[in-house]
Amino acid sequence: MKKVLCFGELLLRLSPVLNGDWLRKHNTPIFPGGAELNVAMALSRWNLKVKYITALPDHYLSHEVLAHLQQQGIDTSGIVFSGRRIGTYYLPIGQDLRHTDVIYDREHSAFSEIKTGMINWDELFDQVGWFHFSAICPALNENVAEVCEEALQVAAKKGIRISLDLNYRAKLWQYGKNPVDIMHRLLPHCHLIMGNIWSANTLAGIPVDANIHQGANQDTYLDHAAKTATAIKQAYKNCETVALTYRFEKGEGIDYFGTLHLANGDYCSPLFSTPHVLDRVGSGDCFMAGLIYGIYNEHRPHHVISFAAAAAFGKLQEYGDATYQTIAEVESLLKAYEYYI
Structure with a gap:
């Protein structure tokens, strides 16, 4: 079995418990993560061979983290050692990465300073x-965007399948470029594009109904998902598969489902619902990993999207950035929603 290669920035997430607890108790949890690493962690746990590529400073902290990844079965042999900093971010547990409370500290990190020619793709x-990356990479700066393009050109020549997560982080797109202009250089190489109807609008220029929430039901959202998927495929001819997610906040809880759009039809997962969430970070990455896992193993389309959505939903009840769910646990959750494999 050939490997899945995930490329992106390794981050350390600091999650202080607010109202002064982190100061009084001198204790703040630290979680290794980053969108692409979270995907790699899940895939390795689900028995796929995974390689992870990033740039890190050559010091003891980096090597501690890499030893942890190697223990999870991830191939880190291609890691580039350069620069002086590991990127970090601060987010209280339970908040979402799109939340205004997120504080990024990624400027001048080793990964943000990589340039074309530094990696032997x-x-x-x-x-x-399979090659996987996310829209967070080109959001950092134009040099990283050029490295992404460099990687995609080599992957395309080698006939490698390419997936992209259209995750939009407004706080990162701060270098004076229109995200659509940058992404238009990268999207044409991609075979699987995942996101939601709003990120597809912001990052790929796909039209979105600004009034969709008014009187909407699940059928309304499914119809919009199909239209968005068709528009993506028409704009980017290499794209064979589109997957979209819907996540609706309900007080302290969430309603969640996903859609999968292939040449032979549109598919929808069960609607998952919970009144309480432990940690919102990494759910979308878990969904992406579920898609790759199902497609790589040639599962039936309905099972691909249902497994991905169940994994993402299950991640909401785990602390940290990466999931530790087993295949059996995800499938057990599916059965609880009366989906039988």
Whole structure:
């Protein structure tokens, strides 16, 4: 089995318990993460061969983190050692990365300073069948966007399948470029594009109904998802598969479902609902991992989207950035929603 290669910035997330607890108790949880690493962690746990590529400073803290990833079965042999800093961010547990409370500290990190020519993509793509990255990478600066483009060109020449998560982080797109202009250079290479109807609008220029929430029901959202998927495929001819998520806040809880759009039809997961969420971070990454896992193993389309959505929903009840759910646990959750494999 060929490997899945995930490329992105490794981050350390600091999650202080507010109202002064982190000061009084001298204790703040730290979670290793980053969108693409979260995908790699899930895929390795689900028995796919995974390689992870990032840039880190060559010091003891980096090597501690890499030893942890290696223990999870992730190939870190291609890591680039450069720069002086590991990127960090601050987010209280329970908040979402799109929330205004997120504080990024990623400027001048090792990953943010990578440039074209620093990574030997031709060598790294040996024995790789799938390449995954996210829109967070090109959001950092134009140099990183150019590195993404460099990687995509090599992957395309080698016939490697490419997936992209259209995750939009407004606080990161601060270098004076229109996100759509940057993403238009990257999207044409992608075979699987995942996101939601709003990120597809912001990052890919796909039309969105600004009034969709007025009197909407699930059928309304499913109809819009199908239209968005069709528009993405028409705009980017290499795109074979589109997956979209819907996540609605309900007080302290969430309603969640996903859609999958292929040449042979549109598919929808069960509607998952919970009155309480432990941690919102990493749910979308878990969904992305579920898609890759299902498609890589050639599962039936309805099972692909249902497994991905169940995994994402299950992640909402775990602390930290990456999931530790097993395949059996995800499938057990599906059965609880009367979906039988």
